[in-house]
Amino acid sequence: MKKKHISNNVIRRLPKYLHIFDKLMANGIFRTSSYQISDLLGLTASQVRQDFNCFGAFGQQGYGYDVAALRAQIADILGMNRGYTAVLVGAGNIGHALIEDFNFSEWGVTLTRAFDGDPHISGKDICGIHVSPIEELPNYLRTNRPEIAVLALPKEAAKPSAELLIENGVKAIWNFTNEDLVEPENPVIVENIHFSDSLLALSYFVTAAMDSKKKK
Amino acid sequence: MKKKHISNNVIRRLPKYLHIFDKLMANGIFRTSSYQISDLLGLTASQVRQDFNCFGAFGQQGYGYDVAALRAQIADILGMNRGYTAVLVGAGNIGHALIEDFNFSEWGVTLTRAFDGDPHISGKDICGIHVSPIEELPNYLRTNRPEIAVLALPKEAAKPSAELLIENGVKAIWNFTNEDLVEPENPVIVENIHFSDSLLALSYFVTAAMDSKKKK
Numbered sequence: 001m002k003k004k005h006i007s008n009n010v011i012r013r014l015p016k017y018l019h020i021f022d023k024l025m026a027n028g029i030f031r032t033s034s035y036q037i038s039d040l041l042g043l044t045a046s047q048v049r050q051d052f053n054c055f056g057a058f059g060q061q062g063y064g065y066d067v068a069a070l071r072a073q074i075a076d077i078l079g080m081n082r083g084y085t086a087v088l089v090g091a092g093n094i095g096h097a098l099i100e101d102f103n104f105s106e107w108g109v110t111l112t113r114a115f116d117g118d119p120h121i122s123g124k125d126i127c128g129i130h131v132s133p134i135e136e137l138p139n140y141l142r143t144n145r146p147e148i149a150v151l152a153l154p155k156e157a158a159k160p161s162a163e164l165l166i167e168n169g170v171k172a173i174w175n176f177t178n179e180d181l182v183e184p185e186n187p188v189i190v191e192n193i194h195f196s197d198s199l200l201a202l203s204y205f206v207t208a209a210m211d212s213k214k215k216k
Numbered sequence: 217m218k219k220k221h222i223s224n225n226v227i228r229r230l231p232k233y234l235h236i237f238d239k240l241m242a243n244g245i246f247r248t249s250s251y252q253i254s255d256l257l258g259l260t261a262s263q264v265r266q267d268f269n270c271f272g273a274f275g276q277q278g279y280g281y282d283v284a285a286l287r288a289q290i291a292d293i294l295g296m297n298r299g300y301t302a303v304l305v306g307a308g309n310i311g312h313a314l315i316e317d318f319n320f321s322e323w324g325v326t327l328t329r330a331f332d333g334d335p336h337i338s339g340k341d342i343c344g345i346h347v348s349p350i351e352e353l354p355n356y357l358r359t360n361r362p363e364i365a366v367l368a369l370p371k372e373a374a375k376p377s378a379e380l381l382i383e384n385g386v387k388a389i390w391n392f393t394n395e396d397l398v399e400p401e402n403p404v405i406v407e408n409i410h411f412s413d414s415l416l417a418l419s420y421f422v423t424a425a426m427d428s429k430k431k432k
């Protein structure tokens with residue numbers, strides 16, 4: 001596969017394309033065009049074609065794209081077939097919600113174990129995922145080498161826990177702590193779920209819409 | 217205040233600036249420069265100055281920016297002082313986690329009430345927030361006019377619930393359902409928390425890092 005440098009904006013659109021292809025196939029549509037895709041995503045068709053060029057997928061004039069083939073290519077680029085495993089660190093409210101409501105395996109990731117410091121939580125199973133005492137985490141990481149740690153601890157525990165994860169070979173942290181973990185000397189991949197940033201953006205859009213109405 | 221068109225990328229950086237300013241002030245730093253800010257955020261100083269120009273904040277050569285004044289300006293742009301209220305629709309795992317762990321008021325939003333369809337959940341209070349039966353939602357919305365609805369229902373309930381919210385005057389939906397609600401004819405502001413997109417981006421970065429190591 002031809003691979004160019006893929007910009008962050010394109011990377012962020014890849015999951016959107018994946019969802020669109022899944023929807024098209026669920027509706028029995030197996031051929032698509034850059035126009036159809038752009039329409040579904042609110043992009044321009046030329047933008048869609050540029051994105052696809054980034055990873056070497058070319059449709060044929062008047063014939064379009066094979067949805068299943070595109071889907072497979074994007075899944076491949078996203079690493080969905082690499083068999084990544086993940087541990088959950090913190091099985092409180094958010095962690096619990098992730099185990100119960102979020103389907104890791106749908107996205108190619110296997111959640112193998114959860115860890116919690118609360119003895120009322122550890123020792124139990126949640127939806128088939130065993131929760132171990134947090135003390136067992138370092139040994140588990142060294143033995144099982146999961147690529148991903150889902151960090152769902154309170155904010156104040158974020159930094160020391162991240163250090164422990166990095167020391168024990170975790171490659172990426174999916175960060176639900178609302179604490180920023182990106183530091184220049186940090187060798188690990190951090191993907192943040194910042195609830196506050198999202199709510200603030202929403203608040204911005206509400207404000208902008210209200211102010212523009214007032215002007216009219 | 218001078219207001220230009222603010223691009224989505226700038227809007228997404230505004231909360232980051234806010235967090236930086238809060239951290240600086242917590243550390244007793246009340247004057248800052250575009251260099252210091254850019255360093256903390258991993259941007260260029262020129263990018264930071266461009267962003268600030270968007271909303272008419274100008275530092276003085278050799279003197280820099282007043283952190284508290286910048287913070288106040290950004291909070292204002294983000295609508296944090298507008299007194300927005302929100303209702304939570306769905307008090308299951310995610311909804312429960314938001315009530316217990318997420319501090320709405322820190323971001324200028326007051327969560328006034330939760331709603332759930334499960335009679336085992338409704339009727340109770342969670343951390344001071346009353347959970348009402350979902351049947352009472354339309355009447356509550358028409359009477360109390362909250363600007364924001366936090367939608368934390370299962371995926372399959374997303375679209376009909378969004379319609380009900382829009383019909384009853386909600387201006388913005390903070391969408392935790394993992395179902396896309398953006399539709400061309402949709403008059404409401406939708407801000408999505410897409411867990412899967414975030415995990416897939418993380419998976420992409422892990423894959424890219426591994427593949428680049430292999431090549432070396």
